Amino acid sequence: MADKVICITSGKGGVGKSTVTANIATALAMKGYKVVAIDADIGLRNLDLVLGLENRIVYDIVHVVEGVVPPEKALVKDKKTKNLYLLPAAQTKDKSAVKPEDLVKIVEELRDKFDFIFIDSPAGIEEGFKTAVTPADTIIVVANPEMASIRDADRVVGLCEAMQKPEPKLVINRLDPKKVARGDMLDVEDVLQVLNLDLLGVVPEDRNMVSYINRGEPAVLFEESIAGKELRNIAERLLGKDVPIPRWSYSESFLDKLKKLFGSE
Amino acid sequence: MGFMDKLKGAFGKPPAKEVAKKRLQLILKYDRAGLPPNAVEAVKEAILKALEEFPFIDTSGVNIHITESENTKGKIEIEVPVKNG
Ligand SMILES: Nc1ncnc2c1ncn2[C@@H]1O[C@H](COP(=O)(O)OP(=O)(O)O)[C@@H](O)[C@H]1O
Ligand SMILES: [Mg+2]
Numbered sequence: 001m002a003d004k005v006i007c008i009t010s011g012k013g014g015v016g017k018s019t020v021t022a023n024i025a026t027a028l029a030m031k032g033y034k035v036v037a038i039d040a041d042i043g044l045r046n047l048d049l050v051l052g053l054e055n056r057i058v059y060d061i062v063h064v065v066e067g068v069v070p071p072e073k074a075l076v077k078d079k080k081t082k083n084l085y086l087l088p089a090a091q092t093k094d095k096s097a098v099k100p101e102d103l104v105k106i107v108e109e110l111r112d113k114f115d116f117i118f119i120d121s122p123a124g125i126e127e128g129f130k131t132a133v134t135p136a137d138t139i140i141v142v143a144n145p146e147m148a149s150i151r152d153a154d155r156v157v158g159l160c161e162a163m164q165k166p167e168p169k170l171v172i173n174r175l176d177p178k179k180v181a182r183g184d185m186l187d188v189e190d191v192l193q194v195l196n197l198d199l200l201g202v203v204p205e206d207r208n209m210v211s212y213i214n215r216g217e218p219a220v221l222f223e224e225s226i227a228g229k230e231l232r233n234i235a236e237r238l239l240g241k242d243v244p245i246p247r248w249s250y251s252e253s254f255l256d257k258l259k260k261l262f263g264s265e
Numbered sequence: 266m267g268f269m270d271k272l273k274g275a276f277g278k279p280p281a282k283e284v285a286k287k288r289l290q291l292i293l294k295y296d297r298a299g300l301p302p303n304a305v306e307a308v309k310e311a312i313l314k315a316l317e318e319f320p321f322i323d324t325s326g327v328n329i330h331i332t333e334s335e336n337t338k339g340k341i342e343i344e345v346p347v348k349n350g
Contacts, residue, residue, distance in 0.1 A: 147292075150289055151289065151292055151296065183281060183282050185282055221318075237322070252279065
């Protein structure tokens with residue numbers, strides 16, 4: 001499968017890489033695929049928190065690199081979702097503790113045992129980013145519909161090209177349909193006009209996200225989550241299914257304009 | 266806010282997302298070409314100075330902008346109009 005090793009990256013921090021990684025990985029595991037999520041954010045581990053696995057960690061990726069244990073021994077089995085495994089980052093080491101060739105080796109050792117291998121990249125465009133992207137066959141860039149995030153996403157796309165990687169696919173995260181309808185936030189078409197990438201999905205702003213993370217239960221586990229629904233759809237698209245992407249867009253009507261004119265808004 | 270301001274706000278002022286898109290498109294042109302944001306202005310100034318000595322050139326109509334290029338990081342295009350008559 002060409003889309004087996006998938007790196008999730010963004011340039012800018014805090015745009016939702018770990019959230020998207022945890023949710024797509026969970027969604028695919030729920031469908032019966034064997035999935036491992038690798039936290040490549042060395043020194044700032046948090047994929048374990050999103051998955052609610054923080055107190056089950058014994059070994060981490062740096063132990064694997066140092067040869068203390070083989071990769072399989074360091075995997076943490078998810079307690080809620082069958083078929084899902086986490087290879088945690090180290091919390092105390094720095095980014096240089098895992099080199100690109102180290103991660104390539106780990107991925108090669110896991111490759112035959114899993115249907116999907118996700119790599120959650122650190123923010124930035126330095127060493128840690130390069131390490132995370134190097135083993136990937138597919139790259140997903142997560143961006144918020146917001147100036148700094150889009151600018152950084154474009155940088156990342158340029159760097160992937162320089163590394164001779166396939167062109168990243170785009171996930172727009174935290175789009176707020178209300179702000180979009182008012183014309184205050186870039187809509188899906190705007191983002192695509194600026195970035196010109198293949199769109200893999202659009203995840204809306206979900207006010208319950210913080211509580212899902214607080215509980216360590218990814219949004220895709222909840223039928224009622226609006227972000228969870230689109231994250232499940234992204235997983236379907238990775239499996240090659242043609243699920244339409246909602247195009248929340250700006251469409252200020254004449255009536256809206258009149259309301260703005262006479263109303264108190 | 267007066268009625269005229271509201272009228273302007275509702276029908277005149279472009280929505281914030283349009284402004285953001287325009288700004289981003291410009292920023293990314295410079296980013297992709299690896300140029301500082303004042304690069305084009307600086308080149309334009311130098312060119313205008315050099316063109317001053319040619320009376321048949323309409324310096325007020327000189328147009329300069331960055332575009333994408335196939336084999337280089339970017340391309341600066343300059344249009345230099347000749348005066349009529
Ligand atoms: N679709 C969303 N709706 C609301 N909040 C979100 C959404 N996606 C992510 N967040 C929030 O954004 C914050 C950063 O997310 P995270 O996945 O840790 O980003 P990154 O890994 O890129 O640094 C988290 O607090 C998370 O709850
Ligand atoms: Mg993260």
